Amino acid sequence: MAKQLLIDAYRGKRTASPPWVPYAGVHCAFLINEPADKMLKDPKLLAKGVVNAAKRYKADGIPLVFDLSVEANSVGCELKWWGDNVPSVTTHPCSNKTPADAGLKLPTKESGRWPVLYEAAKIAKPQLDDLDCVLMGLFCGPLTLASHLAGVRIFTDLYKNPDFAHEVIKFAGEVGAIAAGFYAEMGSEIIAIVDPVASQIKSETFQEFVTPNSQPAIKVIHDAGKTSSFFICGDCTKVMEDVCKIGTHGFAIDEQLNMNFVRDLARKHEVGFGGNLKLTLALSLGLLSPREDAIVSLAAGGHIGYTFAPG
Amino acid sequence: MATKEELLELLKDGVINYKEEQVKEAAQTAVDDGHPALEMIMDGLAAGMEVVGDLYERHEYFVPEVLMCADALYLGLDILRPHVPKSDSGAVAQVVIGSIQGDVHDIGKNLVKMMFDVAGWEVHDLGRDVPLENFVKEQLRTDAEVVAMSAMMTTTMLGMKKVIQMIKEKNPNVAIMLGGAPVTQDVANLFGADGYAESAGNAVQEGIKMIGRLREYEKKKAD
Numbered sequence A: 001m002a003k004q005l006l007i008d009a010y011r012g013k014r015t016a017s018p019p020w021v022p023y024a025g026v027h028c029a030f031l032i033n034e035p036a037d038k039m040l041k042d043p044k045l046l047a048k049g050v051v052n053a054a055k056r057y058k059a060d061g062i063p064l065v066f067d068l069s070v071e072a073n074s075v076g077c078e079l080k081w082w083g084d085n086v087p088s089v090t091t092h093p094c095s096n097k098t099p100a101d102a103g104l105k106l107p108t109k110e111s112g113r114w115p116v117l118y119e120a121a122k123i124a125k126p127q128l129d130d131l132d133c134v135l136m137g138l139f140c141g142p143l144t145l146a147s148h149l150a151g152v153r154i155f156t157d158l159y160k161n162p163d164f165a166h167e168v169i170k171f172a173g174e175v176g177a178i179a180a181g182f183y184a185e186m187g188s189e190i191i192a193i194v195d196p197v198a199s200q201i202k203s204e205t206f207q208e209f210v211t212p213n214s215q216p217a218i219k220v221i222h223d224a225g226k227t228s229s230f231f232i233c234g235d236c237t238k239v240m241e242d243v244c245k246i247g248t249h250g251f252a253i254d255e256q257l258n259m260n261f262v263r264d265l266a267r268k269h270e271v272g273f274g275g276n277l278k279l280t281l282a283l284s285l286g287l288l289s290p291r292e293d294a295i296v297s298l299a300a301g302g303h304i305g306y307t308f309a310p311g
Numbered sequence B: 001m002a003t004k005e006e007l008l009e010l011l012k013d014g015v016i017n018y019k020e021e022q023v024k025e026a027a028q029t030a031v032d033d034g035h036p037a038l039e040m041i042m043d044g045l046a047a048g049m050e051v052v053g054d055l056y057e058r059h060e061y062f063v064p065e066v067l068m069c070a071d072a073l074y075l076g077l078d079i080l081r082p083h084v085p086k087s088d089s090g091a092v093a094q095v096v097i098g099s100i101q102g103d104v105h106d107i108g109k110n111l112v113k114m115m116f117d118v119a120g121w122e123v124h125d126l127g128r129d130v131p132l133e134n135f136v137k138e139q140l141r142t143d144a145e146v147v148a149m150s151a152m153m154t155t156t157m158l159g160m161k162k163v164i165q166m167i168k169e170k171n172p173n174v175a176i177m178l179g180g181a182p183v184t185q186d187v188a189n190l191f192g193a194d195g196y197a198e199s200a201g202n203a204v205q206e207g208i209k210m211i212g213r214l215r216e217y218e219k220k221k222a223d
């Protein structure tokens, strides 16, 4: 396990071998025979789950949580909890009001589930340090958070009510910057904006709404001297140039993108990139051989700025 | 006065370029002028949505654009649907549709639903995060020919297999169709589904094919 190797790869540098990150998420709970909801609510169990997964998979880095409901919940969205999954957001306070009119306030360390995450990080961080494993901080990106706040209407508001959409997404970007600051304070060496919904829009929309509203968080991460990344998913070929130019040290993608395309793009922009083991077909269902799939990913990824990881 | 062809073009163009007012006006004119509503739906609105599907597949349109088009289409459908003579619509068939338990993703499901709406099916939409047994209950209540389930996550996808078992136990003649990003033809086969469609565009066609296959099978069994 090697922290520096991972940080180098995330920053687009050459590494002797590619580092590896299992984005374990609530799989950490499964590995310690606990339900996901119980683990996510209990700092001791969360720390135990994360450290256990890091050890078991000999990880170079591991996220504290991979749960995009934390930020939404910290500003007032309600959650439905699951034993085998991350919680889902059930209420959308901005479904008919702007964040200001809905009375939404920027989160503090005491908001929502942040106290649990702080406590868990305090326990996990020294143990991960002993393992030479990065504690990663992943938070919800502006468009995905806006879709939690306003619901699906945010997509059509981009056209029908652009002022409203701008207001909600700007607020979401500010919440993200605060979350990034929290993770920096917890000691995360790598902090990533995770915006899956940003894969569902065209390049112009990305540049208008996602790029500017990611800047506050990127500034916080870089001012704290940490490494930044932008996680996107799906077949987002058309916005990949924008992702490369957003200003983070690198990005991560999922199983739907072609690794050769992604590698060439990352090299061109001199940023780090990670992915794209096939989560569904290989790791979950075994319809593809996970071993062969891994070899394909590794062969395409190469040794410059590449992190081996599930998509 | 606009001709039928002009109105069809206005409806089609209005859906493709999400011009809501244009769609509403053209639909209302079509009704006022006594043009056949079903033709307006199929060769106007649905023809437009077909182009939208292509644009989406070619990555020229994305989710926001498709949802804008869907909004425009529904405005036209709301005006035209009441004017489709009962004998024409003859409720082609019924479908129970929903996003599986644990899954709140419903954008894709709603597009599939729209295609069934357009095709004149009676749609029973259970919404999202639908408890597994509710698919079974709703099928029994409505006697729908098709149950269509959507899953967007590897974890929730596994619930579909259980629903298939539960439904087939009670009623082997129901055609079950699966869809959603992690689902493939292989997954559908593995879970014992009758059909699978990659996109909303071919969901209805697949539904009809499935019913056809089941009827043939039933006939053979009876012979």
Ligand code: B12
Pocket: A066, A067, A068, A069, A085, A086, A087, A088, A089, A144, A147, A148, A152, A196, A197, A198, A199, A200, A233, A234, A235, A254, A279, A280, A311, B063, B102, B103, B104, B105, B106, B107, B108, B109, B111, B112, B148, B149, B150, B151, B152, B153, B154, B155, B177, B178, B179, B180, B181, B182, B196, B197, B198, B199, B200, B201, B203
């Ligand atoms: C939008 C989105 C969301 C929105 C959903 C809004 C909504 N109301 O639907 C929000 C932000 C709420 C969300 C939340 C989450 N999401 Co999400 N989300 C997406 C995203 C970006 C796009 C999905 C989408 O709408 N696509 C557009 C539509 C048009 O396409 P489609 O759904 O594929 O549907 C088409 C076909 O599949 C087909 N189809 C669909 N259903 C059916 C059904 C039938 C019967 C048929 C025939 C066809 C069919 O027809 C449709 C039209 O052509 C995907 C990424 C992706 N690559 O898909 C992730 C994704 C699905 N989400 C994911 C995850 C993990 C989550 C969260 C758990 C995040 C978290 N960690 O907190 C939560 C979970 C919520 C929950 N419990 O369900 C993962 C799933 C990973 C996996 N393989 O298990 C994905 C793949 C992203 C990723 N790579 O990480 N998400």
